[in-house]
Amino acid sequence: MMKSGPRKTSTTYQVGLDDTDSSDGMCTTFLTFKIINLLTKKGDSRLIDYPNLIRLNPNIPWKTRGNASLVIRMESKLSKEEVFSICKRMVCKYATSKRANAGLVVFEGETIPEEIREFSQRALYDVQRLALALKIMDEQQITYFGLRSRQGLVGALAGIGNELKNDYTFELLAYRKNCALRRSIDKSRVIEMDRRMSPLIFNSYDEKNDHVLIMPHGPDPVLLGIRGETPSAVRSAFDMLLPLKNLLGFMIFRSNQGTGEHLRNELNLSNPKAYTSGIVTGKVNSKPTILRGGHVYFELKNQSGRIPCAAYEPTGEFRMHVLSLSIGDEIEVGGGVRKGTSIHPMILNLEYLLPKMLQPVYRILNPRCPKCSSSMSSKGKGQGFACKVCGFKSFSLVKSKYEVERVISKDQLYLPDLKAHRHLTKPIQRYMLEPHAEFQDALRKNLILAK
Numbered sequence: 001m002m003k004s005g006p007r008k009t010s011t012t013y014q015v016g017l018d019d020t021d022s023s024d025g026m027c028t029t030f031l032t033f034k035i036i037n038l039l040t041k042k043g044d045s046r047l048i049d050y051p052n053l054i055r056l057n058p059n060i061p062w063k064t065r066g067n068a069s070l071v072i073r074m075e076s077k078l079s080k081e082e083v084f085s086i087c088k089r090m091v092c093k094y095a096t097s098k099r100a101n102a103g104l105v106v107f108e109g110e111t112i113p114e115e116i117r118e119f120s121q122r123a124l125y126d127v128q129r130l131a132l133a134l135k136i137m138d139e140q141q142i143t144y145f146g147l148r149s150r151q152g153l154v155g156a157l158a159g160i161g162n163e164l165k166n167d168y169t170f171e172l173l174a175y176r177k178n179c180a181l182r183r184s185i186d187k188s189r190v191i192e193m194d195r196r197m198s199p200l201i202f203n204s205y206d207e208k209n210d211h212v213l214i215m216p217h218g219p220d221p222v223l224l225g226i227r228g229e230t231p232s233a234v235r236s237a238f239d240m241l242l243p244l245k246n247l248l249g250f251m252i253f254r255s256n257q258g259t260g261e262h263l264r265n266e267l268n269l270s271n272p273k274a275y276t277s278g279i280v281t282g283k284v285n286s287k288p289t290i291l292r293g294g295h296v297y298f299e300l301k302n303q304s305g306r307i308p309c310a311a312y313e314p315t316g317e318f319r320m321h322v323l324s325l326s327i328g329d330e331i332e333v334g335g336g337v338r339k340g341t342s343i344h345p346m347i348l349n350l351e352y353l354l355p356k357m358l359q360p361v362y363r364i365l366n367p368r369c370p371k372c373s374s375s376m377s378s379k380g381k382g383q384g385f386a387c388k389v390c391g392f393k394s395f396s397l398v399k400s401k402y403e404v405e406r407v408i409s410k411d412q413l414y415l416p417d418l419k420a421h422r423h424l425t426k427p428i429q430r431y432m433l434e435p436h437a438e439f440q441d442a443l444r445k446n447l448i449l450a451k
């Protein structure tokens with residue numbers, strides 16, 4: 001882009017951060033908020049995108065709470081070394097938990113190399129190794145820094161490689177001044193906000209369970225988070241909740257949350273890999289049963305192989321839809337492969353169900369007595385039917401076959417209850433929306449960012 005006046009000497013940097021948090025506090029989004037405030041305060045750095053909140057494969061057991069990676073994409077007059085050293089100082093200051101295997105990655109340049117983009121795509125559904133991340137970073141001359149096991153470098157690199165070019169959403173995250181104070185919010189205001197702003201905002205309130213979803217419960221600095229389709233929608237929704245006690249500030253992130261981006265690749269049943277996420281099409285091969293703990297299980301089969309599938313208790317009503325499947329039904333499911341143990345086989349943990357073809361299900365009934373309309377009983381094979389009420393006997397009456405109406409419908413998507421949604425789960429109302437166009441330059445110029 002040509003501009004009048006002296007040539008600017010700004011450079012584009014893409015900074016990835018991951019695993020600075022742990023279950024005992026902190027949140028990488030908060031560190032990002034702090035770093036951005038620090039970098040932009042002096043006026044020599046400018047964001048060229050909302051900070052990105054990239055969720056990675058949710059089925060990896062060693063992930064931090066939500067497996068989120070954070071990315072700052074900016075133009076700056078600072079050198080790469082200066083940007084790196086500011087970020088590193090902040091990571092060391094905040095990622096103090098013994099379990100924070102922090103990763104920091106600084107890439108210089110506008111165009112993300114294909115190799116990093118591919119690494120990033122795989123990180124959405126597969127297990128990516130630290131060794132591969134290190135190899136790529138060395139080849140691409142990426143400056144990086146890690147703490148403890150440095151596992152966060154995988155997410156940090158994967159983060160910068162996901163430019164959210166397809167579908168994306170926004171989340172406004174508000175932070176609190178004092179983490180010792182209990183969070184509280186007037187539920188009626190959240191309900192009112194949800195009513196006025198849906199579907200432009202989503203996953204704020206679970207009506208079925210009368211549960212507020214915007215407020216976390218952990219020790220981290222997040223006061224609340226509002227998810228939605230546009231920056232102005234999440235900002236308007238947030239304004240409806242003001243004033244808020246204990247509010248430090250907020251920031252809006254662009255994200256792959258709510259896009260279902262981890263469920264795009266097909267899982268191969270001939271060799272399913274533990275911890276991968278994906279989709280499978282096949283036939284129901286065993287009658288679904290509800291077992292101890294309220295979990296529902298059945299076996300799915302296709303040309304490549306077979307796998308037990310589970311809809312766990314927290315998925316709520318979803319289990320009833322799974323339970324109503326019949327042998328032979330053709331379905332598509334998405335989910336994550338849970339590792340097999342000596343007691344349990346490898347299991348596909350279901351995240352959605354889409355019936356493609358439903359088998360007709362019949363119920364066979366004994367004839368009704370023509371005299372008193374009671375249900376007759378069979379006297380045995382070839383022995384006819386007898387009425388137990390009035391004693392009427394018949395050799396000519398036969399059993400009748402009825403097609404039973406199925407509880408589930410073909411081509412309808414079934415999702416777990418809201419409370420069991422993963423960050424990446426695409427909420428049902430988002431399927432009705434036109435996909436977002438590629439994030440436009442015009443939007444980049446007018447970031448509604450923070451306070």
Ligand SMILES: [Zn+2]
Nearest residue numbers: 369372387390
């Ligand atoms: Zn009768």
